[in-house]
Amino acid sequence: MLSVEEARARILGALQPVGAETVALSEAWNRVLAAPVHARLTQPPADVSAMDGYAVRAADAVEGAELRLIGAAPAGHPFAGAVGAGEAVRIFTGAVVPAGADAILLQEDARASGDSVVVTETVRTGRWIRRAGLDFREGEELLPAGRRLTARDIGLAAAGNHPWLSVHRAPRIGILATGDEISLPGDPVAPGGIVSSNAHALAALVRSAGGVPLVLPIARDDVSAIAAAARGARGCDLLVTAGGASVGEHDLVQRALGPEGFALDFWKIAMRPGKPLIWGRLGDTPLLGLPGNPVSSLVCGIVFLWPAIAALGGRPDLAAPLRRAKLGAPLGENDRRADYLRATLSMDAEGRRAVTPFETQDSSMLKTMARAEALLLRAPHAPPLEAGSTVEIIILADLGL
Numbered sequence: 289m290l291s292v293e294e295a296r297a298r299i300l301g302a303l304q305p306v307g308a309e310t311v312a313l314s315e316a317w318n319r320v321l322a323a324p325v326h327a328r329l330t331q332p333p334a335d336v337s338a339m340d341g342y343a344v345r346a347a348d349a350v351e352g353a354e355l356r357l358i359g360a361a362p363a364g365h366p367f368a369g370a371v372g373a374g375e376a377v378r379i380f381t382g383a384v385v386p387a388g389a390d391a392i393l394l395q396e397d398a399r400a401s402g403d404s405v406v407v408t409e410t411v412r413t414g415r416w417i418r419r420a421g422l423d424f425r426e427g428e429e430l431l432p433a434g435r436r437l438t439a440r441d442i443g444l445a446a447a448g449n450h451p452w453l454s455v456h457r458a459p460r461i462g463i464l465a466t467g468d469e470i471s472l473p474g475d476p477v478a479p480g481g482i483v484s485s486n487a488h489a490l491a492a493l494v495r496s497a498g499g500v501p502l503v504l505p506i507a508r509d510d511v512s513a514i515a516a517a518a519r520g521a522r523g524c525d526l527l528v529t530a531g532g533a534s535v536g537e538h539d540l541v542q543r544a545l546g547p548e549g550f551a552l553d554f555w556k557i558a559m560r561p562g563k564p565l566i567w568g569r570l571g572d573t574p575l576l577g578l579p580g581n582p583v584s585s586l587v588c589g590i591v592f593l594w595p596a597i598a599a600l601g602g603r604p605d606l607a608a609p610l611r612r613a614k615l616g617a618p619l620g621e622n623d624r625r626a627d628y629l630r631a632t633l634s635m636d637a638e639g640r641r642a643v644t645p646f647e648t649q650d651s652s653m654l655k656t657m658a659r660a661e662a663l664l665l666r667a668p669h670a671p672p673l674e675a676g677s678t679v680e681i682i683i684l685a686d687l688g689l
């Protein structure tokens with residue numbers, strides 16, 4: 289059985305980012321930049337005032353001095369002349385500082401009447417002037433390729449004079465649930481049947497990773513039904529199957545897809561939940577076969593599918609960040625499979641993050657998955673741990689899950 293790390297490296301190593309498309313700024317939020325964004329202008333383009341007041345020569349603007357008002361410079365309407373000795377120009381926030389001026393006298397620090405401005409507070413050279421290029425300069429890289437665009441980034445790209453951005457197309461992820469026993473939520477449930485939760489949960493996970501889920505109709509436990517469904521999904525950037533991954537004679541994914549040209553890379557990893565994970569290629573389409581147990585499919589979704597979608601979407605090397613927490617309850621020795629335990633988070637008496645696993649970790653139990661705030665990671669053969677030990681966790685909210 290492969291280790292989690294090796295399995296993830298093999299998956300990510302086989303994926304190339306999807307192509308780019310150009311979108312308007314209004315459509316760019318949360319998309320991933322396919323090319324860096326460079327400033328198309330210098331911001332501010334010239335020295336500008338940071339306040340409403342008077343553009344002056346600091347040497348003249350000492351307390352008690354009277355200056356002569358020679359004009360005005362509202363934002364967007366630069367003053368054409370220059371400020372000479374003993375002169376002032378009315379100026380507003382964002383307006384270009386006129387030639388000759390080297391400071392702004394705040395209007396609260398002046399008494400104005402007609403064309404006379406009396407200084408009531410001495411001004412320092414350079415005061416309240418934003419220098420040209422204070423924010424950025426033309427040609428400077430504002431945002432790197434591979435960045436998922438935040439609201440702040442979109443503001444910066446707009447300020448850099450970009451109406452359009454080149455972003456990666458959202459990866460299309462086909463999701464194929466298999467099984468005779470599963471029915472869609474709301475449909476009648478056959479005796480011994482179970483409602484399909486995997487495809488729905490995985491579709492939401494795909495969205496949280498920036499992909500577009502294409503949920504295929506449920507395929508019966510029948511070689512030709514699975515093969516037909518998979519054929520229909522070849523246009524996807526990645527096909528995910530859920531169920532039919534294990535060793536039972538009804539676990540048909542590999543058997544159904546072999547004749548369709550499926551080339552297996554690996555099957556089975558040293559992980560709990562999620563041992564019977566399948567990875568390979570169906571023609572040109574990478575295929576990730578997740579186990580059918582609902583928690584197994586979601587945990588493998590978090591550990592493998594999430595970073596795979598990120599990589600397809602132009603963000604390689606983006607697995608869930610590992611964080612640390614104090615163990616809220618003792619743990620026994622682990623066996624040879626890496627364990628991902630559903631757990632809750634709290635603060636201990638010293639204000640440190642504490643993590644406590646649920647007592648029962650059966651991989652069919654979705655309620656504990658929904659209530660979990662973290663996955664507690666245990667390496668293969670990890671020794672027993674006392675409460676209070678430091679452990680590594682994945683915080684599910686970090687992934688928007």
Ligand SMILES: Nc1nc2c(c(=O)[nH]1)N[C@H]1C(S)=C(S)[C@@H](COP(=O)(O)OP(=O)(O)OC[C@H]3O[C@@H](n4cnc5c(N)ncnc54)[C@H](O)[C@@H]3O)O[C@H]1N2
Nearest residue numbers: 465467482484485486531532533534539563579580581584
């Ligand atoms: N003899 C062995 N049996 C099993 C092994 C093994 O190594 N030897 N592995 C176990 C492990 S671990 C897992 S995980 C499961 C995975 O099996 P499959 O991927 O083949 O999944 P199924 O058998 O199709 O289903 C398992 C379970 O999950 C339910 N299921 C399936 N699809 C859905 C769905 N879309 N929504 C909700 N629930 C679903 C299904 O009804 C089963 O209860 O195999 C173990 N067995």
Ligand code: MOO
Nearest residue numbers: 561562563584651
């Ligand atoms: O890996 Mo299975 O996921 O232990 O239930």
